[in-house]
Amino acid sequence: MLGLRPEMPLSFYALDVLFRRVLRQNAGVRWAVHHTSTIRSPERLRAGQGSFPGDSPGVYINADNGVLVGDFTNLGPQVGLISANHDAVNNTAAVAAPPLRIGSFCWLGMGAVVLPGVQLGDFTVVGAGAVVTHSFPQGYCVLAGNPARIIKPLNPADCDAQARSTYARHAAGN
Numbered sequence: 001m002l003g004l005r006p007e008m009p010l011s012f013y014a015l016d017v018l019f020r021r022v023l024r025q026n027a028g029v030r031w032a033v034h035h036t037s038t039i040r041s042p043e044r045l046r047a048g049q050g051s052f053p054g055d056s057p058g059v060y061i062n063a064d065n066g067v068l069v070g071d072f073t074n075l076g077p078q079v080g081l082i083s084a085n086h087d088a089v090n091n092t093a094a095v096a097a098p099p100l101r102i103g104s105f106c107w108l109g110m111g112a113v114v115l116p117g118v119q120l121g122d123f124t125v126v127g128a129g130a131v132v133t134h135s136f137p138q139g140y141c142v143l144a145g146n147p148a149r150i151i152k153p154l155n156p157a158d159c160d161a162q163a164r165s166t167y168a169r170h171a172a173g174n
Contacts, residue, residue, distance in 0.1 A: 005052075020033065031054075032055060033059075034058070039053070046066075046069065047069045050071055051072060059075055065084045066083055069102045080114070081100055081114050102124075106123065112128065112129065121136060123156075124139045124141055125142040126143045130145055141153050
């Protein structure tokens with residue numbers, strides 16, 4: 001009824017009310033976020049069903065050029081999604097970039113950073129501390145390192161079965 005997620009403690013929502021509604025920190029975000037997370041240009045951030053970017057501690061999202069997050073994608077603590085950069089010579093000048101796009105059923109581990117213009121396909125797992133400097137639009141893989149590279153492919157049939165199951169549970173209200 002209130003849209004509270006059972007996996008989140010009531011204190012999470014109490015702090016969300018205090019920081020987002022009263023103190024106006026991250027006020028433009030349409031879902032509850034952790035009080036230590038920062039979302040810049042929330043009007044340019046889109047999240048699919050079952051995705052709540054910023055609900056983990058210390059997440060930083062710069063959506064100046066747009067950030068799109070697919071369905072049932074999770075961001076771990078301290079993740080950075082950076083859609084904008086500045087000019088290398090004039091650091092007061094913004095550089096345009098295509099929106100950052102993260103597919104459905106992705107997981108970004110603690111401290112992962114995704115840089116401007118990157119596209120990650122469905123079922124992309126980004127290891128803790130990885131820095132994603134270029135796109136992996138095909139998805140179905142595990143990335144790690146700096147710069148991130150594919151360290152393991154995922155079985156698309158297994159992933160697609162998981163997606164069907166998740167959508168069915170979501171539709172049933174579970």
